[in-house]
Amino acid sequence: MTHNLENHIEEMAGKPRTPDQLRQEIKARIGRLQAAANHGLWAMALFIAISTCALGDFSFFPSLPDEFQAMLGKPPSFNMISGALVLYSFSAIILILSRMMGGSGEGSPFPHVLYLTAFYGFYHFAKGLDENFWAVFAAGITVLGLESYRIWTHCNDEIRKEQERLIELERKRAFWSDDEPR
Amino acid sequence: MPKSFSARAIVPVALAITGFVVVCCLLLYSVMKRDMTRDAVQHATNLADTIVKSTRYAMLKSDRETVGNIIRNIGDQQGVEHVRIFNKKGLVMFSAASDELNHFVDKKAEGCIGCHSGPEPITTLGKMDQARQFKNEKGRKVLAITAPVYNEPACYTAPCHVHNASQKVLGTLDIGLSQEPLQKTLITMGERMAVFTLMILALTIGGVAALLRRSVFVPLELLRSYAAELRNGNLETSPPPCEGELKEVTGTLQQMSRELRESRSRRE
Numbered sequence: 001m002t003h004n005l006e007n008h009i010e011e012m013a014g015k016p017r018t019p020d021q022l023r024q025e026i027k028a029r030i031g032r033l034q035a036a037a038n039h040g041l042w043a044m045a046l047f048i049a050i051s052t053c054a055l056g057d058f059s060f061f062p063s064l065p066d067e068f069q070a071m072l073g074k075p076p077s078f079n080m081i082s083g084a085l086v087l088y089s090f091s092a093i094i095l096i097l098s099r100m101m102g103g104s105g106e107g108s109p110f111p112h113v114l115y116l117t118a119f120y121g122f123y124h125f126a127k128g129l130d131e132n133f134w135a136v137f138a139a140g141i142t143v144l145g146l147e148s149y150r151i152w153t154h155c156n157d158e159i160r161k162e163q164e165r166l167i168e169l170e171r172k173r174a175f176w177s178d179d180e181p182r
Numbered sequence: 183m184p185k186s187f188s189a190r191a192i193v194p195v196a197l198a199i200t201g202f203v204v205v206c207c208l209l210l211y212s213v214m215k216r217d218m219t220r221d222a223v224q225h226a227t228n229l230a231d232t233i234v235k236s237t238r239y240a241m242l243k244s245d246r247e248t249v250g251n252i253i254r255n256i257g258d259q260q261g262v263e264h265v266r267i268f269n270k271k272g273l274v275m276f277s278a279a280s281d282e283l284n285h286f287v288d289k290k291a292e293g294c295i296g297c298h299s300g301p302e303p304i305t306t307l308g309k310m311d312q313a314r315q316f317k318n319e320k321g322r323k324v325l326a327i328t329a330p331v332y333n334e335p336a337c338y339t340a341p342c343h344v345h346n347a348s349q350k351v352l353g354t355l356d357i358g359l360s361q362e363p364l365q366k367t368l369i370t371m372g373e374r375m376a377v378f379t380l381m382i383l384a385l386t387i388g389g390v391a392a393l394l395r396r397s398v399f400v401p402l403e404l405l406r407s408y409a410a411e412l413r414n415g416n417l418e419t420s421p422p423p424c425e426g427e428l429k430e431v432t433g434t435l436q437q438m439s440r441e442l443r444e445s446r447s448r449r450e
Binding site: 078079082085086089090093096097100128131132134135138139141142143145146149150153 | 190193194197198200201202204205206208209212213215216
């Protein structure tokens, strides 16, 4: 999603640039970070849209042909799906908290939307979605809420650092332009 | 973006703990509800089997009065919403409700359509498949069980009977039990789980918040006030009592203020 600041500085240090080029690069990077900060909200909106379909037991969509359902085989038991959901929620929360602790900007919220949709699908085929909908929904809101918060705080921290760099650049530019002979 | 240190520290912890506990409670409630429903179905199935076995001898003897009496007595029991025996054509032969007698059951009714949706009704069902859950005409939730009365050698060899050996099912016992006790138990269980969840959340989040406040936020606030005093030129302020890493920061600030004071006195 985003490069960290150290990589960015190394990248910049490797290539000599004019102050204008640097400013443009920092501004572009701020724009990318601002866009990335909203990824969590987009993922949350997508998940809520999928959950709305799941609330009606996917009745909007045509049911799968019997041959295809037979090919898929017997769905896993409720206990197995519920156990997997608990395991997934726990590991996802731990992963997000560890990334938050390490200040890492890695990871995207969209794979979580895919995993949660898969849980809706499993419960749907096991004919238990009406009983377990709220559990998947609560897991989704928790995981995506935490992931969105992590991405948002990380991007805002990075934007603040970039803005400080931009201010520093402007200050140096003003200093050198004052020294130029008139 | 939350600027305060306390908000940044507590929000993710509170969200993670609340979410995970809620997910676990919802899944636990769902599992317990399924287990309790399965037990209720098992109980109703056993009851239906008992009725079929109790009426077997009277049916073999074609003693309609005794069968009707048994069915009426069972129907008078508290929690029994309906009990009836109908023949293969769906004609109610015995029922606790006298107005149902000699009437055909509605195969398209909510409790019957499950087996009668196709051109041929399903004749062999597992224990859980025999159970239907629906609301009856009185608006009560009912768990109904159908137990087929299968044709046995004793039935088609009896001199008084007309069944032939090829007939698989002679009739069906249909008993409906009120789900009110089960629903009440589930509601009570849900409420207790909600209270338990809230207590866990209050204890966990409150505990984390209290510990963070005591160990981090209050010493930080004292340190911030101390730094503000120094910035305002009040170099005689005594440093706050801090422990650990914050004590090192306090020491550094104190050292800087001491050097500043000495430097000022030298200049004067």
